[in-house]
Amino acid sequence: MDKVNDKHAMWLEVNLKVNFYQPEDLLAGMWFMNSLYPGTDREFVELWVLEEDIIDEEYDNFVNKNGFPVEPMLTLEMINPDESDLIVAYPPEIGWVYEDDDELRTFDIDDANWIIQNNDGKVSILVDGEAYEQDETIFTITEDQEVILKYFFLEDLNAEDEDEYLTD
Structure with a gap:
């Protein structure tokens, strides 16, 4: 893919986070978050x-049984802990995952679950490296106005691959 291989493109590590909200209606396609085995060493978060x-169930009853509605967002953690994280991409802007074969595929809830459960929410986003290195301005590189992400199965990386990933 030309955008990924552009000499000014770089991968910037960001955090995948979810934002809770209270919708007027519970509609097909909405994402929800459930905390499983809370308070134990097996505790983990699952999105569905x-x-x-x-239609027939009251909102409060539904979320008490099934978890809360959430939307994904990408943030950059600020060095100063008193500063809020910088939002790099809002829900409608999160769209693509870059594959090693130079292909893009649609970002989905399975990707989000894997990133949260196995990668501590860390994922890389494609940005204009020249602008970032100049003054830390973040210009995301997009496809159809949606950002491009990349992540790895850490157990599949060897030390050389990991060094390359961290410097990419």
């Missing part, structure tokens, strides 16, 4: 997609 509209 609502398959069909929920």
Whole structure:
């Protein structure tokens, strides 16, 4: 893919986070977050997609049983802990995952779960490296106005690959 291989493109590590919200209606396609085994050493977070509209159940009852509605966002942690994280991409802007074969595929909830559960929420986003290195301005490189992400299965990396990933 030309955008990824552009000499000014670079991968910047950001955090995938979820933002809770209270919608007017519970509609198919919405994402929800559930905390499983809370308070134990097996505790973990799972995101899931609502398959069909929920009409008959009260909102409070539904979220108490099934978790809260969430939207994904990408943030950059600030060095100063008193500063809020910088939002790099909002939900409608998160769209693509770059594959090693120079192909893009659609970002989905399975990607989000893997990143949160196995990679501590860390993912890389394609940005204009020249602008970032000049004054830390973040210009995301997009496809169809959606950002391009990349992540690895850490157990598949050897030390050389990891060094290359960290300097990419």
